[in-house]
Amino acid sequence: xxxxxxxxxxxxxxxxxxxxxxxxxxxxxxxxxxxxxxxxxxxxxxxxxxxxxxxxxxxxxxxxxxxxxxxxxxxxxxxxxxxxxxxxxxxxxxxxxxxxxxxxxxxxxxxxxxxxxxxxxxxxxxxxxxxxxxxxxxxxxxxxxxxxxxxxxxxxxxxxxxxxxxxxxxxxxxxxxxxxxxxxxxxxxxxxx
Numbered sequence: 001x002x003x004x005x006x007x008x009x010x011x012x013x014x015x016x017x018x019x020x021x022x023x024x025x026x027x028x029x030x031x032x033x034x035x036x037x038x039x040x041x042x043x044x045x046x047x048x049x050x051x052x053x054x055x056x057x058x059x060x061x062x063x064x065x066x067x068x069x070x071x072x073x074x075x076x077x078x079x080x081x082x083x084x085x086x087x088x089x090x091x092x093x094x095x096x097x098x099x100x101x102x103x104x105x106x107x108x109x110x111x112x113x114x115x116x117x118x119x120x121x122x123x124x125x126x127x128x129x130x131x132x133x134x135x136x137x138x139x140x141x142x143x144x145x146x147x148x149x150x151x152x153x154x155x156x157x158x159x160x161x162x163x164x165x166x167x168x169x170x171x172x173x174x175x176x177x178x179x180x181x182x183x184x185x186x187x188x189x190x191x192x193x
Contacts, residue, residue: 076150106172
């Protein structure tokens with residue numbers, strides 16, 4: 001019994017000592033990387049000039065309305081859902097906002113005929129596309145100078161101008177393909193890879 005208590009006390013002390021050592025977030029000042037061999041590599045030229053807050057300084061997490069939850073995650077409000085698919089507001093050329101389906105199955109961004117007219121999209125030619133319901137549909141292609149969603153901006157975006165029967169645009173993989181998406185109840189989170 002005494003041996004069991006002594007072993008338990010030793011393991012508890014060892015656990016506390018290890019936990020104390022693991023609690024140190026950063027031993028050295030500055031911006032660096034530790035390689036697999038344990039060598040410190042200075043990354044001062046790559047890091048921002050303002051150091052991150054220390055553990056004693058208060059930090060704040062932006063609200064979901066602010067759009068950013070972490071350095072690489074953007075939250076975008078879901079306006080509504082259409083057949084379960086999130087609808088988000090996308091701003092074109094910094095001045096006009098349209099509702100669009102966040103279509104994770106669409107390769108390309110598709111805008112409606114009325115959006116193309118309102119945005120005065122210059123047509124660049126025709127392509128053959130396959131939709132969920134039709135094959136080899138002829139559609140026009142154009143370019144949008146800028147598209148923005150929750151602070152994510154894409155410039156000179158090629159867009160497909162849909163046939164007349166489409167009444168809402170589709171935001172496709174060409175816009176958000178470099179992000180990991182998490183669809184939540186009221187927001188979509190975009191995490192930059």
